[in-house]
Amino acid sequence: MTVLxxxxxxxxxxxxxxxxxxxxxxxxxxxxxxxxxxxxxIGESGSGKTTxxxxxxxxxxxxxxxxxxxxxxxxxxxMRMFRKDVQPVFQAEALDPRMRVGASIAEALPRxxxxxxxxxxxxxxxxxxxxxxxxxxxxxxxxxxxxIARALAVAPRLLILDEPTSALDVTVQARILDLxxxxxxxRLLITHDLAxxxxxxxxxxxxxxxxxxxxxxTAELLAAPAHPYTKALRDAxxxxxxxxxxxxxxxxxxxxxxxxxxxxxxxxAGPECERPPALRDVGGRRVACHRAEDVPQA
Amino acid sequence: xxxxxxxxxxxxxRVVADVPELDVGAxxxxxxVGESGSGKTTxxxxxxxxxxDAEISGRIRVCGVDVRTAPPxxxxxxxxxxxxxxxxxxxxxxxxxxxxxxxxxxxxxLHGRPATRQVMAAAMEAVLLDPALLRRYPHExxxxxxxxxxxxxxxxxxAEVILADEPTSALDVTVQAEVVGVxRRLRAERGLALLLxxxxxALVSTIADRVLxxxxxxxxxxxxAGEVLAxxxxxxxxxxxxxxx
Amino acid sequence: xxxxxxxLRRGLPRIPDRLAALGTAIILIVVLAALLAPxxxxxxxxxNPLEQLRPPGADHWLGTDSVGRDILTRILYGGRTSLFIxxxxxxxxxxxxxxxxxxxxxxxxxxxxxxxxVTDVFLAFPALLLSxxxxxxxxxxxxxxxxxxxxxxxxxxxxxxxxxxxxxxTRSYVDAARCLGVPAPLxxxxxxxxxxxxxxxxxxxxxxxxxxxxxxxxxxxxxxxxEPTAEWGLMVQQGQTLFTTNWWVVTFPGLAILVTAFAFNVxxxxxxxxxxxxxxxx
Numbered sequence: 163m164t165v166l167x168x169x170x171x172x173x174x175x176x177x178x179x180x181x182x183x184x185x186x187x188x189x190x191x192x193x194x195x196x197x198x199x200x201x202x203x204i205g206e207s208g209s210g211k212t213t214x215x216x217x218x219x220x221x222x223x224x225x226x227x228x229x230x231x232x233x234x235x236x237x238x239x240x241m242r243m244f245r246k247d248v249q250p251v252f253q254a255e256a257l258d259p260r261m262r263v264g265a266s267i268a269e270a271l272p273r274x275x276x277x278x279x280x281x282x283x284x285x286x287x288x289x290x291x292x293x294x295x296x297x298x299x300x301x302x303x304x305x306x307x308x309x310i311a312r313a314l315a316v317a318p319r320l321l322i323l324d325e326p327t328s329a330l331d332v333t334v335q336a337r338i339l340d341l342x343x344x345x346x347x348x349r350l351l352i353t354h355d356l357a358x359x360x361x362x363x364x365x366x367x368x369x370x371x372x373x374x375x376x377x378x379x380t381a382e383l384l385a386a387p388a389h390p391y392t393k394a395l396r397d398a399x400x401x402x403x404x405x406x407x408x409x410x411x412x413x414x415x416x417x418x419x420x421x422x423x424x425x426x427x428x429x430x431a432g433p434e435c436e437r438p439p440a441l442r443d444v445g446g447r448r449v450a451c452h453r454a455e456d457v458p459q460a
Numbered sequence: 461x462x463x464x465x466x467x468x469x470x471x472x473x474r475v476v477a478d479v480p481e482l483d484v485g486a487x488x489x490x491x492x493v494g495e496s497g498s499g500k501t502t503x504x505x506x507x508x509x510x511x512x513d514a515e516i517s518g519r520i521r522v523c524g525v526d527v528r529t530a531p532p533x534x535x536x537x538x539x540x541x542x543x544x545x546x547x548x549x550x551x552x553x554x555x556x557x558x559x560x561x562x563x564x565x566x567x568x569x570l571h572g573r574p575a576t577r578q579v580m581a582a583a584m585e586a587v588l589l590d591p592a593l594l595r596r597y598p599h600e601x602x603x604x605x606x607x608x609x610x611x612x613x614x615x616x617x618x619a620e621v622i623l624a625d626e627p628t629s630a631l632d633v634t635v636q637a638e639v640v641g642v643x644r645r646l647r648a649e650r651g652l653a654l655l656l657x658x659x660x661x662a663l664v665s666t667i668a669d670r671v672l673x674x675x676x677x678x679x680x681x682x683x684x685a686g687e688v689l690a691x692x693x694x695x696x697x698x699x700x701x702x703x704x705x
Numbered sequence: 706x707x708x709x710x711x712x713l714r715r716g717l718p719r720i721p722d723r724l725a726a727l728g729t730a731i732i733l734i735v736v737l738a739a740l741l742a743p744x745x746x747x748x749x750x751x752x753n754p755l756e757q758l759r760p761p762g763a764d765h766w767l768g769t770d771s772v773g774r775d776i777l778t779r780i781l782y783g784g785r786t787s788l789f790i791x792x793x794x795x796x797x798x799x800x801x802x803x804x805x806x807x808x809x810x811x812x813x814x815x816x817x818x819x820x821x822x823v824t825d826v827f828l829a830f831p832a833l834l835l836s837x838x839x840x841x842x843x844x845x846x847x848x849x850x851x852x853x854x855x856x857x858x859x860x861x862x863x864x865x866x867x868x869x870x871x872x873x874x875t876r877s878y879v880d881a882a883r884c885l886g887v888p889a890p891l892x893x894x895x896x897x898x899x900x901x902x903x904x905x906x907x908x909x910x911x912x913x914x915x916x917x918x919x920x921x922x923x924x925x926x927x928x929x930x931x932e933p934t935a936e937w938g939l940m941v942q943q944g945q946t947l948f949t950t951n952w953w954v955v956t957f958p959g960l961a962i963l964v965t966a967f968a969f970n971v972x973x974x975x976x977x978x979x980x981x982x983x984x985x986x987x
Contacts, residue, residue: 206632219884245886252877259878260899266878269895270885302496309881316885324877331495331659336703354632357705398637400662402689402704406637406644407666413634414602 173197174218174248174320174350179227181213181372187225188213189372196320196350199364202380203352204395210372211352215324218350219250249313251323251342254305254330257297263308264293270315282311286341303334310341320348327358356384356399368392370424371417378447386459388449390428393457422452430456461486461543461621461653462507466518469499469506476514476677477502484621487647489654491664491685493700494674500657503674504623507655508539523620541571544614546624551606554598560609561594564616571617583616584609586650587642604635608642615646621653622646629660640667661700665689673697725975731968735961739784748775750782750935758951768953770944776953780961782935786847787965790920791913793851798859799909805859806866807893807901811874821867824860832857836919840928847936850920850929858916865908869901876900903980911973914966921962937962 175195180187189210194201196218205211216222217229220236229236231244250256257266267283268276280290286307297305306326313321326342327335339361342349351362359366359380366380368389376389387393400407417423421436428435430453439450451457464482468475477499484490492500505511507520509527520527523542525534539545547553554563561580568575581591587608593601601609607627614622624643628636644667646652658664664671665685672682673694681694692698738745747766753773761768767776809820827835839853873879874897882892921938923929930936932943937958944954 206634216880219880221880221883242886245884248884250877250881250884252881256877256881258896258900261895269882269887312881312885332661332705333495333699333703335705339705355705361705394634398633400637400640400660400666402662402665402701403686404662404666407633407640407663409634409637409641413632413638414604 173230173232175230176214176217176224177228177230179214179217179224179229181210181217181222181224183213187372189217191227192369192372192374193227194367194374194377196348197365198348200349200351200362202359202363202366203350203369204354204356204359204366205352205369206354206395208371209369211369212324213372214369215250215322215350215352218322219248220244246316247318248320248322249316249318251310251313251321251326253325253328254297254302254309256309257305259297262294262296263300263305266297266308267293267312267315270312278315282315283308285314286311287337301334302330303338306330306334306338307341310338310345314345314347318347320350321345323349323351323353323362325353325355326351328353328355356396360384368395373423373450374441374448375424375450376447377441377449383447386445388444388447388454388457389424389451390430390453390457391424394427422450424451428453461488461523462490462655463521464507464518467503467506467520468517469502469511470515470517471513477506477674478678479503479518479672479674480679481682482672484653484655486620486653487651488670489643489647489656489668490670490672491656491658491668492672492674493658493661493664495659495700497676498674499677500674501625502677504545504625504655504657507623508543508545509535510539510545537571540567541617542619543621543623544610544617544619546607546610546614546622546627548626549603549606549630550610551598551603554606554609556598559595559597560601563598564594564613567613568616573617579616583612586615586646587612588638588645602635603631604639607631607639611639611642611646615650619652621655623655623657625657626659627656628663629658636663643667661689661704673700722975722978724971725978728968728971728975731964732972735784735965735968736788738781739788742778742781742785746775746778746781748778750774750778750933758947758954760951761953767957768951770940770954771947771951776940776957779935779940780937780958783937783940783958784961784965786930786934786936787917787920787938787962790847790850790854791916794854794858794916794920795909795913797851797855799862799905801855802859802862802864803866803898803905806863807870807897809863810867810870810872810901811889811893811897813871813874817867817871820863824863824867827857827860828864830857833919833922836923837926837928840923840926845928845931847930847934850923853923853928854916854919858912861912862905862908866901866905869904870897873897873900907973907977907980909973910969910976912969913973914969917962917966917969 173195176192179189179192181189192214203211203214217224223237231239257263264279267279271278279293283290283293288304288307292300327338330338339358343362349362351359353359363380366383367374368376368391370391376383376392383392384396387396397408412427415426418426422439425431425435432453434452439452441448441450444454462484464479467479469477492503494500502511506516507522516528523538525538527535564580565575580594584591584594589605589608589612593605598606628639631639643654647654656668668685670683671685671688672679675696681688681692681697688697692701756769756773758771759765759769765775769775805820809817835857836853839856840849843849879892879896882896920929924936924938925942930939940958941955948955
């Protein structure tokens with residue numbers, strides 16, 4: 163459910179972005195835009211998804227390529243505008259353990275506006291009296307709501323959500339997802355959890371070893387994966403009463419240093435996979451795989 | 461292999477786990493599911509006599525040993541050899557400065573078992589690990605490999621029961637699938653009994669024969685996995701199932 | 706799990722806490738005694754030619770020194786000097802070291818490199834030698850001692866604060882503050898400092914004993930406090946030739962140094978345990 167805005171949002175996108183700490187890149191040549199309807203970045207540990215999120219938040223400068231905010235490179239952009247437009251929602255640990263949660267939220271508000279703390283807590287379904295508590299006196303779900311309240315304080319138009327529910331119990335997670343889905347903001351969701359992406363994002367990008375391997379509408383991507391890795395991810399998720407999950411190849415093989423990074427894990431890998439695959443259109447999706455046409459559909 | 465009757469664990473008068481009945485036979489897999497604070501981990505620790513400062517009542521038999529009354533020496537012999545505990549992140553439990561092979565050899569000697577190369581290699585192969593990994597240090601293997609090494613250790617020591625506390629929740633889904641595959645294999649080929657503590661209902665439904673659903677220290681529902689998860693009778697189980705994304 | 710953790714926590718031995726309480730009590734006594742010296746002291750802190758080198762007894766509980774001053778009186782007044790030196794050294798070096806360390810740890814990059822290299826230069830000199838060199842160049846006085854010790858002490862705090870601040874700076878609440886556009890100095894003050902303080906405080910209390918010992922050493926070498934100022938190290942130095950004949954002149958100030966240094970050490974250990982978040986009681 164997206165509400166149309168009178169004011170068009172300055173689009174945020176990555177153009178051929180390579181990222182890393184020190185000299186070793188962990189994200190290679192990624193191009194993607196944050197569009198309406200929610201965008202998911204799906205990947206497992208080490209895929210570079212959090213690094214990419216930090217770049218979108220202006221916390222990390224690309225080694226090469228550009229993060230564009232509207233038509234301007236983020237390094238030349240008006241950061242005061244940008245900070246009011248784009249806010250992160252990290253995991254619940256994103257609260258200073260020594261600060262009362264009211265003070266944490268107030269930090270996001272101009273001095274004259276501190277009275278809004280109670281409104282914001284109310285907006286995320288928390289009792290305003292909790293403002294006087296410290297993070298460890300709250301439950302995991304309550305902490306996550308506080309994190310969301312603080313992000314909302316500046317009335318951002320885009321939220322960058324980094325695994326916002328992965329540390330929570332399922333019943334709590336369900337309520338937080340309801341809250342997030344009901345918010346009137348655009349979102350970029352970073353997660354390893356396919357079910358959460360399905361709930362919150364119309365479009366998704368699958369990252370493997372720092373590269374986008376498949377992009378497309380979330381529903382289609384999960385119904386008929388065109389990349390063997392997307393398929394492996396989907397089939398590895400246990401389903402209630404379903405067959406035992408399958409790893410789809412050797413899940414712990416390290417990414418290949420040359421050619422297709424996935425080829426050492428890939429059950430379809432052939433000699434052509436020693437050449438790096440380019441992103442190409444396959445059935446309405448962008449896929450980086452030589453053997454996309456051979457991925458079994460089941 | 462595991463037989464529990466009227467287990468009640470109290471901390472300072474407060475009941476944190478109350479399990480009227482829990483049986484795991486050879487080759488069976490039973491899962492305890494629940495959210496944080498439900499008492500599922502406490503139950504698991506109580507089965508091995510690993511809770512300190514807790515008042516425990518009821519009857520606990522693991523591998524034929526009465527855990528509550530057995531002398532400490534007898535209990536130690538059970539723990540770690542016939543009944544193995546597998547935790548969420550085994551890497552923390554493995555000494556960082558010792559190669560995996562040395563760890564395994566020491567454990568074997570400690571329990572008076574032959575520590576030959578063949579025994580060790582066979583245990584590694586049983587969990588689909590390359591025996592060459594025995595030369596690595598714990599930080600040089602991935603999380604899934606470390607978890608499977610913990611299982612290999614249990615196999616080498618002749619475990620009959622494995623008690624696993626969220627063994628895959630720190631792992632990526634594809635790696636989780638591999639570890640689950642190994643657990644299923646061990647059960648089928650060696651008749652291992654498996655007691656699994658997990659928050660993941662879907663995962664549990666694919667591997668467990670029976671489930672106990674716990675909430676706030678009490679078992680709210682138990683029965684065959686298929687029945688409980690397909691037609692839950694308790695509202696909390698229903699809530700859990702509906703919350704699943 | 707939390708219940709099991711709680712039981713583990715309760716199962717820990719309580720003895721260190723008792724030691725820490727003892728240390729705290731000793732320090733409180735020493736501080737009070739030093740503050741109240743003019744009222745507590747049985748005699749004025751002045752030479753008395755008629756009472757030279759009296760052994761401990763009913764009139765002079767701890768005896769008198771070679772010019773007839775009451776040792777107990779001197780120890781009480783000397784505590785003022787020693788504690789002042791300790792507090793001044795720790796305050797100056799913590800202020801300088803922690804400030805530089807926090808900036809280095811938060812900023813990272815070239816700024817961190819510059820600050821840490823400067824720190825390394827200071828650490829490259831053997832501490833006591835550097836203090837000695839400074840004390841030799843400057844006129845001997847209590848302020849000289851403070852300066853000489855602080856110069857060798859701050860780099861440790863800078864290093865400690867930098868490493869703690871660097872790890873705190875990677876926490877997502879710091880990133881969240883940056884995303885709100887909070888200026889760097891405010892982030893350091895509001896988030897990095899409070900969350901880095903525990904190990905620094907522990908180190909400071911562990912170090913207090915060391916500072917008192919170093920100050921005593923400098924005074925002992927004649928480079929610190931000067932007569933007629935009472936200072937424990939100076940008292941030991943003046944009494945050392947008399948040790949075989951008049952043991953009390955050396956022994957009691959020496960004990961004062963030892964007990965105070967020990968008390969600060971156990972207090973530091975106790976603080977470390979008490980402030981360890983893993984042992985924090987909700």
